[in-house]
Amino acid sequence: MLRLFQTNRIRVVQELEGDWDFEPIGSGDQLPASYRYRMPVPGCWEMHPQFSTYRGRGVYRSKVTVSRKGAIRLVFKGVSHTAHVYWDGRLLGRHYNAYTPFTFVLPEVEAGEHEIAVLVDNSFHEESALHIPNDYYSYGGIIRPAAVEEIADLFIERMAFTPLYTEEGWSGRIDVVLRNTSEERRNARLHGKLGEWDVPFAEGVIVPPDATSKVSVTVPFPQAAAWSASEPQLYALEAQLFTEDGNSVLDDLIERVGFRTVSTEGGQLKVNSEPVVLKGFNRHEDHPLCGAAIPYPLMVQDMELMLDMGANAVRTSHYPNDERFLDLCDERGIFVWEENHARGLSLKDMQHPLFERQCEDCNREMVEAHINHPSIIIWAILNECASDTVEGREMYRKQFEQIRSMDTSRPLSFASHHRERELCFDLADIVSVNLYPLWYGEEDPYELCLQARKWADDAGGKDKPMIMSEFGADGFYGYRDPSRVKGTEERQADIIKANLEAYRSLPFLSGMLIWQFCDCRVTEANGWLLTRAGTQNSKGVVDRYRRPKLAYSVVKAYFV
Numbered sequence: 001m002l003r004l005f006q007t008n009r010i011r012v013v014q015e016l017e018g019d020w021d022f023e024p025i026g027s028g029d030q031l032p033a034s035y036r037y038r039m040p041v042p043g044c045w046e047m048h049p050q051f052s053t054y055r056g057r058g059v060y061r062s063k064v065t066v067s068r069k070g071a072i073r074l075v076f077k078g079v080s081h082t083a084h085v086y087w088d089g090r091l092l093g094r095h096y097n098a099y100t101p102f103t104f105v106l107p108e109v110e111a112g113e114h115e116i117a118v119l120v121d122n123s124f125h126e127e128s129a130l131h132i133p134n135d136y137y138s139y140g141g142i143i144r145p146a147a148v149e150e151i152a153d154l155f156i157e158r159m160a161f162t163p164l165y166t167e168e169g170w171s172g173r174i175d176v177v178l179r180n181t182s183e184e185r186r187n188a189r190l191h192g193k194l195g196e197w198d199v200p201f202a203e204g205v206i207v208p209p210d211a212t213s214k215v216s217v218t219v220p221f222p223q224a225a226a227w228s229a230s231e232p233q234l235y236a237l238e239a240q241l242f243t244e245d246g247n248s249v250l251d252d253l254i255e256r257v258g259f260r261t262v263s264t265e266g267g268q269l270k271v272n273s274e275p276v277v278l279k280g281f282n283r284h285e286d287h288p289l290c291g292a293a294i295p296y297p298l299m300v301q302d303m304e305l306m307l308d309m310g311a312n313a314v315r316t317s318h319y320p321n322d323e324r325f326l327d328l329c330d331e332r333g334i335f336v337w338e339e340n341h342a343r344g345l346s347l348k349d350m351q352h353p354l355f356e357r358q359c360e361d362c363n364r365e366m367v368e369a370h371i372n373h374p375s376i377i378i379w380a381i382l383n384e385c386a387s388d389t390v391e392g393r394e395m396y397r398k399q400f401e402q403i404r405s406m407d408t409s410r411p412l413s414f415a416s417h418h419r420e421r422e423l424c425f426d427l428a429d430i431v432s433v434n435l436y437p438l439w440y441g442e443e444d445p446y447e448l449c450l451q452a453r454k455w456a457d458d459a460g461g462k463d464k465p466m467i468m469s470e471f472g473a474d475g476f477y478g479y480r481d482p483s484r485v486k487g488t489e490e491r492q493a494d495i496i497k498a499n500l501e502a503y504r505s506l507p508f509l510s511g512m513l514i515w516q517f518c519d520c521r522v523t524e525a526n527g528w529l530l531t532r533a534g535t536q537n538s539k540g541v542v543d544r545y546r547r548p549k550l551a552y553s554v555v556k557a558y559f560v
Contacts, residue, residue, distance in 0.1 A: 001015075001017075001145065001296060001324065002015060002075075002077070002145045002147055002323075002324075003323060003324060003327055004296075004324055004327035004328065004331070005236070005254070005256050005327070006254060007253065007254050007255075008149075008252055008253065008254065009252055009254070010240070010249055010250075010251060010252040011149055011150070011151060011155070011251055011252060011253075012067065012149065012150040013147050013148075013149050014064065014147060014148050014149075014150075015145060015146070015147045016041060016062060016064065016116070016145075016146040016147055016148060017041060017042070017145060017146075018040070018041065018062075019038045019039065019040055019041075020038070020039055020040075020041050020060040020061060020062040020142070021035035021037070021038060021039075021060070021061040021062065022035060022037040022038060022039035022045065022058055022059070022060055022061075023035040023036060023037065023058060023059050023061075024051070024054065024056060024057065024058045025057050025058060025059055025119070026056075026057070027057075029084060029091070029119065031059055031061075031086065031089065031117055031119070032059055035059075035061060037050075039060060039141065041060065041062070041141075041142045041146060042077075042078075042141075042142055042143055042144050042145050042146070042293040043141055043142070043143070043290070043291075043293045044080070044139040044140060044141040044143055044290065044291030044292055044293050045058060045139075045140045045141045046139055046140065046141075046291050047289070047290060047291055051140075053524075054140060055122055055123050055124070055140070056121070056122070056123050056140075057119060057120065057121045057123065058119075058120055058140065058141075059117055059118065059119050059120070060117065060118045060120060060141075060142055061115065061116070061117045061118075062115075062116050063113055063114070063115055063116075064113070064114055064115075064116055064148050065112065065113050065114075066109055066110070066111050066112060066113075066114060066148070066150065067111060067150060068111050068150065069108075069109065069110055069111050070108070070109065070150065070151075070152070070153070071105065071106065071107050071108065071109065071150075071151045071152065071153050071155070071181050072105070072106050072109050072148055072149060072150055072151060073103050073104070073105045073106075073148070073149040073151050073155075074087070074092070074103060074104045074105075074106075074116070074146075074147075074148055074149075075101065075103050075146060075147045075148070075149060076095070076101060076102055076103070076118075076142065076144070076146045077101045077144035077145045077146065077322070077323065078098055078099055078100070078101065078142075078143050078144030078322070079095065079098065079118060079120055079141075079142050079143065079144075080098030080099075080120070080122050080138060080139050080140055080141060080143045080292065081096065081097060081098040081121070081122050081128065081130075081131040081138055082094065082095070082096050082120070082121040082122075082127075082128070083095045083096075083102075083118050083119070083120055083121075083142075084118070084119035085104055085116070085117075085118050086115075086116070086117040086118070086119070087104075087106060087114065087115070087116060088114050088115050089115070089117070092104040092106070096127075096128070096130075096358055096361070097130065097131075097341060097358065097361065097362050097365070098122075098131070098138065098139075098143060098292070098319070098341075099319035099320045099321070099341050099362070100320055100341075100361070100362055100365035100366055100369065101144075101323075101365060101369050102365065105151075105179070105181055107153060107181040107182070116148075118142060120140060120141060120142065121140075122138050122139065122140035122141075124138075127354060128354075129349070129352040129353075129354045129355040129358050129359075130341050130342055130345075130355070130358050130359070130362070132345075132349065133523040134343055134344060134522070134523055135343070135344065135522050135523075135532075135537055136284050136286065136318070136343070136520055136521070136522055136523075136537070137286065137291075137292075137520070137521040137522060137523060138523070139291040139292040139293075141291075141293065143291070143292045143293040144293065144322055151251060152241075152250040152251050153180065153181045153182040153186075154178060154179070154180045154181075154182070154186045154188055154207060154241065154250055154251070155178070155179055155181075155241065155250065155251040156176060156177070156178060156179075156239055156241055156251050156252065156253040157177045157178065157179040157212060158176075158177050158253075158368060159174065159175065159176050159177070159237065159239055159253055159255050159372070160174070160175040160368075160371045160372065161173070161174055161175075161237055161255065161257040161371075161372050162175075162371075162407070162409050163257070163258070163259040163260060163261065163374075163409070164218070164261075165259075165261050165272075168220065168222065169220065169221075169222040169224075170220070170221045170222065170224040170226070170259045171218055171219060171220040171221060172194065172218070172219055172221060172224075172257070172259070173216065173217075173218045174192065174194075174199060174216065174217050174218075174219065174237065175214055175215070175216045176190060176192075176201070176214070176215045176216075176239050176253075177212055177213070177214050177215075178190075178205060178207050178212060178213050178214075178215065178241065179207070179211075179212045180207040180208065180209060180210065180211055180212070180213075181210065182209060182210070183209045183210060184209050185206065185207070185208055185209055186206070186207045186209075187204060187205070187206055187207075187244040188204075188205050188207070188241055188242060188243060188244055188250065189201075189203065189204060189205065189241075189242040189243070189244060189246050190202070190205055190215055190239060190240070190241055190242070191239070191240045191242060192237070192238060192239045192240070193236075193237075193238050194219070194221065194235055194236070194237045194238075194257070195221075195224070195235040195236065197219075197221055197223075199217065199219055199237075199239075200217065200219065201215055201217055201239075202215065202217070204244065221259070224259045225259070226258075226259050226260055226272050227258025227259055227260040227330075227333075227374040228260065228271065228272060228333065229271075229276070229312055229333040229334070229335065230333060231333070232258065232330060232331060232332065232333035232374075232375075233258060233259070234256050234257070234258050234330055234331070234374070235256070235257055235258065235259075236254055236255075236256055237254065237255045237256070237257045237372075238252065238253070238254045239252065239253050239254075240252045255372045256327070256330065256372065257372050257374065258330065258374030259374075260272050260374050260377075261273065261409070262377045262378075262409065262410050262411060263411070264411050264429050264430060264464060264465050267463045267464060267465055267508065268465055268510055269377075269411070269430065269465045269467075269510035269511065271335070271377060275510075276312075276335065276510070277509065277510055277511060277512075278312065278313035278335055278337070278467060278510065278511030278512065278513060279310065279311055279312050279313060279511070279512060279558075279559045280306065280311040280312060280313030280314050280315070280334075280335070280511075280512075280513050280514070281306060281311060281313075281314055281315070281513060281514050281516060281517035281541070282314075282315045282317040282469075282470060282513055282514065282515050282516040282517065283302065283306075283314050283315070283316065283317065283516065283517040283518065284317060284516065284517075284518065284520040285319075285321060285322065285325075286518070286520040286521055286544070287518075287544065287545075288521075288544045288545060289545075291521075294322065294325075296324060299322070299324060299325050299328060300328065301546060302325075302517065302518070302546070303325075303328050303329075303332060303334070305517075305542060305546060305548075306334070306517065307332065307334075308556070309541070309552065309555045309556045309559050309560070310555070310556055310558075310559030310560035311334070311555075311559055312333075312334060312335055312559075313334060313335040313336070313337065313511065313513065314329065314334055314335075314336055314337070314517070315336075315337040315339070315380075315469065315513050316336065316337065316338045316339060317339070317343075317383065317515075317516070318339060318341060318342070318343035318383045319339070319340070319341035320338055320339075320340070320341070320362070320365075320366040320369070320370065321336075321338065323369065323370065326338075326370060326373045326375060326376065327373075329373070329375035329376075330373055330374055330375045333375075334375055335375060335377050336373065336375045336376045336377065336378075337376075337377070337378040337380055337413070337467075337469075337513070338366065338370060338376050338378070338379060338380070339379070339380035339381060339383060339414075339415075340359060340362045340363050340366055340380070340381045340382070340399070341362050342359060342362075342381065342382045342383065342385055343383045343384060343385075344383070344384045344385065345382070345385040345386065346385075346386055347386035347389050347391055347392055349385075349386075350385060350386050350391075350392055350395055351391070355395075356395065356398070359381075359382075359395075359399060360399070360402060363381070363399060363402050363403055363406075364402070364406070366379075367379065367403060367406045367407055368406070371406070371407055376410065377410060377411075378410060378411055378412070378413055378430065379403050379407070379410050379411075379412050379413075380412065380413045380414050380415065380432070381396065381399045381400070381403070381412070381414050382395075382396060382399065382414050383414065383415045383434075384415060384416070384417045384434060385414075387414065387416055387418060387422060387423060387424040388418040388421040388422055388423055389423070390423070392423075392424075393423045393424050393427070396414065396424045396427055397424075397427055400412050400427050400428070411428075411429035411430050411465075412428055412429050412430070413428050413429065413430035413431070413432045413467065413469075414428055414432065415432045415433070415434050415469040415470060416431075416432065416433055416434065417433070417434040417435070417470075419433075419452070419455055420455045420458070420459075422455065422456070422459045423459065424459075424460075425456050425459040425460045425461035425464070426459065426460025426461065427460075428461070428464070429464065429465075430464060430465045430466070430467060430510070431456040431461035431464050431465070431466050431467075432466070432467040432468075432469035432511075433452045433455075433456070433466070433467075433468060433469060434469055434470035434471075434515075435448055435449075435452060435468065435470070435471055436470070436471055436472065436473070436515075437471070437495075437498075437499065438473065438494075438495045438498055438499070439472065439473040439474070439486075439495055444502075445471070445498050445499045445501075445502035445503070446502035446505070446506070449468065449502060449503060449506055449509070450506075452466075453466060453508060465510035465511075466508055466509055466510060467509070467510055467511035467512070467513065468499075468503055468509060468511065468512045468513065469511075469513050470513065470514075470515040471496075471499045471503075471512070471514065471515060472492075472495070472496060472499075472514050472515035472516065472539045473486075473491065473492045473495040473496065473539060474486065474487055474492060474537075474538045474539050475487070475488065475489045475491070475492025475493070475538060475539070475540075475549050475550070475551060476488075476489070476533070476538050477489070477519070477538075477543035477547060477549055480550070487538075489549045489550040489551065490550060492539075492549065492550070492551050493549070493550040493551040493553075493554045496514060496541070496551045496554055496555065497554045497558070499512075500512065500554070500555070500558040500559075501558070504558060514541060514555065515539050516537065516539050516540050516541075517540060517541060517542065518540040518541075518542050518543065518544060518546060519536050519537060519538050519539070519540035519542075519543045519544045520536060520537050520540070520544065521535060521536050521544070522535055522536055522537050523535075541555055
């Protein structure tokens with residue numbers, strides 16, 4: 001299942017879910033002569049008993065049948081973390097980063113059976129600036145859905161919707177990117193609908209050979225209903241591409257969108273001009289039964305548990321999430337802070353020769369793929385990186401500028417742990433801080449939050465909304481003891497209660513996001529900063545199997 005709704009009526013889409021051949025390999029790019037194993041796609045190879053701790057390279061192989069001669073597009077929603085994709089033994093290209101989608105277009109493919117092979121690498125190597133030993137686990141495998149699409153040589157590559165609100169009511173800017181894979185100029189016509197309303201595109205569209213063209217239109221929708229947490233109204237936005245004479249349809253694409261605005265005026269986070277306070281969790285895509293390849297029923301379980309505790313928000317720590325989970329957030333009215341993939345990087349890490357390019361790619365792929373989700377109300381970058389340095393500040397500035405050039409409808413933020421040393425709050429629209437009072441220190445949560453507000457004001461964040469983006473404590477599931485020592489479920493519940501009690505009483509806060517929803521697997525120390533008991537971060541309010549800890553009822557008492 002690629003999405004939670006139908007994305008095409010005309011384009012032929014064949015999902016590649018199921019067992020693929022698999023073979024671990026060493027160095028080099030030579031494809032194996034034989035394959036000894038079978039692996040599910042989507043899936044993580046760590047779920048196989050012989051690869052539970054495997055970090056390295058492996059090749060996935062499958063057969064696919066194309067029904068007619070013509071162009072195809074291979075779609076991968078996420079491969080962890082580096083993919084070399086082959087078609088009938090020919091290398092098509094390479095993609096880096098587990099958490100963003102990518103495609104390859106083949107302009108001329110014969111009908112019949114073909115072979116797809118994907119060389120996957122999850123090792124920590126010199127060409128990886130973002131996937132490094134960290135406080136979460138970089139799984140291996142084709143971790144998100146994949147598909148092969150039979151397309152026309154002129155097709156709809158993507159579509160973006162930006163809701164707008166004025167005194168006259170709702171309108172929307174619609175951008176449709178068309179791609180021409182042929183060697184000739186193509187003329188076509190574009191028809192569109194949003195819900196029950198027609199979208200009047202220009203009469204004719206011209207796309208140069210082997211190029212893309214963007215068609216843009218702003219259309220009033222005065223009768224549209226707003227998307228909100230209480231009423232998450234969604235509409236189907238459909239574009240159809242026709243031949244120049246309008247007699248034959250070439251392609252189509254359906255997105256799902258909502259009408260809502262996000263602003264930070266008056267020092268408050270506002271949705272549809274109404275102040276909101278985010279109450280929720282940081283959540284890793286991690287589960288002991290499936291690793292990072294979380295199937296839909298387990299996504300729903302996560303969602304229902306968070307809703308049961310009264311949450312209205314989730315932060316996709318620390319990478320773009322599976323689109324199906326974002327679809328769920330759209331449907332259930334859950335606000336989303338989505339961020340790029342970079343966590344805890346030092347200045348030396350950020351000076352890696354590939355860091356800037358890999359972040360730029362991640363930012364672009366994140367925004368282009370997820371811009372239509374009304375649930376996403378904040379874009380964020382570079383969690384706990386070197387924002388306390390002059391050199392790091394320049395990198396934050398560049399990345400904020402890049403995202404603003406793609407989408408101006410959402411505020412930008414980043415999570416800082418640098419306290420009074422922070423240098424980048426003036427660059428963000430929302431100031432966000434990661435602090436762990438009563439866990440890593442004995443500071444009072446209320447007093448520390450007041451101090452954090454002053455640090456932010458002095459560092460260029462004055463009159464901006466503020467979010468407590470991380471706070472929490474370890475609690476080892478089942479370790480209950482009247483001593484309430486660190487690590488007990490009781491101590492974790494006490495610390496979270498003290499934090500929530502303080503933050504609920506501070507009117508300048510626009511959000512409080514607990515670290516974290518569920519326990520997660522981490523990289524085994526091997527030189528990394530911390531050694532985690534059981535190689536897992538145990539600050540979850542539920543454990544890895546989603547069994548509630550004592551803190552669950554505490555959160556529910558303050559969130560509901």
